Amino acid sequence: MTMRKQNRIRRLTLTGLFLALGLVLPFLTGQIPLVGSMLLPMHLPVFLSALLCGFEYGAPMAFVLPLLRSTLFGMPPMYPTALAMSFELCTYALVSGYFYLHSRWQCTKTLYRSLLLAMLAGRLVWGLAQYILLGLNGKAFTMSAFLSAAFLRAIPGILIQLILIPAIMVALRRAKLTPLYAFGHSAGEGETAAERGE
Template identity: 60%
Template sequence: MKNQNSKRLAYAALFLALCLVLPMLTGQIPQIGSMLLPMHIPVLLCGLVCGWQYGAAVGFVAPLLRSVLFGMPPMYPVAIAMAFELLTYGLVIGLVYRRMAQRGAAGVYAALLTAMAAGRLVWGVAEVVLLGLGGKAFTAQAFLAGALLNAVPGIIVQLVLIPAVMAALQKAGAVKEYAE
C-alpha cells in the first residue's frame, strides 16, 4: 500500500510539472497556442491515473503555482477561477472513472465528458463570483466565449489525446493498479 501511494504521489508530481511546462510549449504556437488548454490535459490524466484526490489537488494547485512562479495566468481572476475549474476536472473525472463498470475507451469518454461539463460550469460560477466582487459583470456571452468558442481546439485535443494516452497506459499495464 505504501509503495502504491508513493507511485501515485510521484505521478501526481509529474502531472503538476507538466501543468507548469506545457503552457510554455503550446504558447509558441501562433493563434491557437493558448486555446489548446495545456494545463487541463495533465489534470485530467492525473484524475484518471492517480485518482480523484490527486487530480483535485493538482488541479487546484497548478494554476495558482504557475501564476506565482511565472506570472501567467494572472492571479485575479484567471488563476483563481482556473483553480476551481481544474480542481473540478480532477475530482469529477477520477470519481466517475472509478465508478465505471467499463474502464476502456467508453469509460474514459464518459468520465472525460462529465468532467469537462462540470469544470466549465464551475469556472463560470467562479468568474461570476470573482468578477462580481470586483464590481464587474460576467455575461452569458463571456461564458460561451470562454467555455466553448475559444476552447474548441483544446476540447478537440482533450477528446483525442486523453483516451489515446489512457489506452496506451492501460495496454502497457501502467494504470491498472491506480484505477482502483
C-alpha cells in the first residue's frame, strides 16, 4: 500500500471518529438548546477534523454532522437550526483547515488566526442562512438576534475552543501526530521553539 493511500485511509478514519464525537458530545449538555448554544459542543470535532485531516475531509463531515444528528436524535431541530448549522460548521472547517494547512508557518499564532477568522466567517454565514431560511417562512431575523446568538451567548463556547484546540494541537504535535508528521510534511517545519520544547 502506498503512503498516499495510507494517509487517505488515516484521514478518512479520523474524520469518521470526529463525526461520531460530534454526534455524542451534545449529550454532555443534556441536549438543552440554550446550554448547547453556549458551549457549542459540535464545533470542537469540526475544527479538529479540519486542522488534522484537512478541509477536504473536515468540510463535508461538518456539513453532514448537524443534519445527521437531527435525523438520528431530533436535536438540533432540522428547520431552521440544523440547516443553518450545516453551512456554519462547513465554513468553520473550510476556512480554518485551508488557512492553517496552507500557511507557511504552522505555529500556534497561525492556528489562532485561522480559528478566529473561521469563527467570524462561520457566524456570518450562519446569520445569512438564518435570514434566508426564516425569510422563506415569513419570519424576521433581526441584527440584535444575530449578535446575541452568534457572539454574546456563544462567548463560553468560543473561549473553550480557543483554549482547548491549541492545547490539543500542541500536544499532538509534540507526540508527532499532527499533519506535520502524519501526512508527509517535513518534521519540525513551521514549529516555534516553544512547541519543540526548546
